[in-house]
Amino acid sequence: MPVLNKYIIHGGRPLFGEVTISGAKNAAVAIIPAALLVDGVCRIENIPQISDVTLFFSILDELGARVRVLNQHAVEIDCRTVRSTHPSYDMARRIRASYYLLGALLGRFGEATVAMPGGCNFGVRPIDQHVKGFRAMGAEVTEGNFVHAAARGGRLTGANVYMDVVSVGATMNIMMAAVLADGTTTIENAAKEPHIVDLANFLNSMGADIKGAGTDSIRIKGVERLSGGTYCIIPDQIEAGTYMAAVAATGGQLLIRNIIPKHMDCISAKLMEMGVTVEEQDDTMLIRRSGPLQRANVKTLPYPGFPTDMQPQITVALCLAQGTSLVTEGVWNNRFKYVEELRRMGAQIQVDGRVAVVEGVTQLTGAPVQACDLRAGAALVIAGLAAQGETELTQVQYIERGYEDLVGKLRQLGADIRVEEIPEPEETEAHIC
Structure with a gap:
């Protein structure tokens, strides 16, 4: 019988170390x-x-x-x-x-x-x-x-x-x-x-x-x-941004290698506004978060604006920020489907059309959740890394469409995440969050 994978994440650990970004x-x-x-x-x-x-x-x-x-x-x-x-x-x-x-x-x-x-x-x-x-x-x-x-x-x-x-x-x-x-x-x-x-x-x-x-x-x-x-091929701007958002959500310090810092400006600026330290060098960036996260408003726009492909990941970080944040999706008309999954973990988010109102909470709690697209899946991984307790994330084939060895790279940074196989039903329907 064919098999699918799921991720088991035990959160609450800050990330430390180095990660090398793959091709875009x-x-x-x-x-x-x-x-x-x-x-x-x-x-x-x-x-x-x-x-x-x-x-x-x-x-x-x-x-x-x-x-x-x-x-x-x-x-x-x-x-x-x-x-x-x-x-x-x-x-x-x-x-x-x-x-x-x-x-x-x-x-x-x-x-x-x-x-x-x-x-x-x-x-x-x-x-x-x-x-x-x-x-x-x-x-x-x-x-x-x-x-x-x-x-x-x-x-x-x-x-x-x-x-x-x-x-x-x-x-x-x-x-x-x-x-x-x-x-x-x-x-x-x-x-x-x-x-x-x-x-x-x-x-x-x-x-x-x-x-x-x-x-x-x-x-x-x-x-x-x-x-x-x-x-x-150039390094992947969104993969790098995903690791940056993960450090923002979990805390810790990360050296990101093989990047083009100019491509990261739109993401770096918003994370610095939230209280994350970002230090750029030729082809590396040092990301550090030790204090509390601050609220911020985010609107996705075509480049050089904030990328729509980073919207779910930064939303997870904003779930843990102090105060109320607004996230406006300026590119796609249905990119907040993952919000219901975050709510299962204790996030306080209300969506009205293309705008999400995010009330910061002190912590997220692990829960069974499902990815419904590539970047939403990455966001749920970040949520699991930041949450207290165990998160079981299924439908991870979406994540594997666009992230090279995400689990392996996170484990090298001290994350408690592993892959388990689950039997695939003979007839599957696309999951919609």
């Missing part, structure tokens, strides 16, 4: 499908060992690519043997970032048929801005259980695309579709997250001509082909 999940899940655009061999380094990455390797293999794992964090991908433009429904629907296959396959082959994305369920995930960009470049797009896109004449044409809303996924997807198009594509009101810059740097290292990534106007001049090369 949000960059890796775009760069790996972007290898489909390359007419040569890509060597990609600093790849995180997470289930989303493993699934993308399986999808590329199914499409005909040659994927050769070199070591724990490096892989060679050769997509010259790819012939199919239709990844299987079963694999594509299991991963949120499957929509990046649309831009990559459409840009390379002039057509693509991809299942609508799955992954975490925390709100409406329209792809209208992706479709708008593809159509502006001359593709015909139909939507249903699958999205089918085909370039008129077999090749996309450069165009000016204005994004009605700032969308990370659409910015990256249109960028991928445009690198081999005829002419120049300009994306206005583009998203500016670090992983967008990383994707652009990857494509440029393979021969693309992209300027302006990291600003709200990106220009992509189409080229005839991309050739092979070597690229190293």
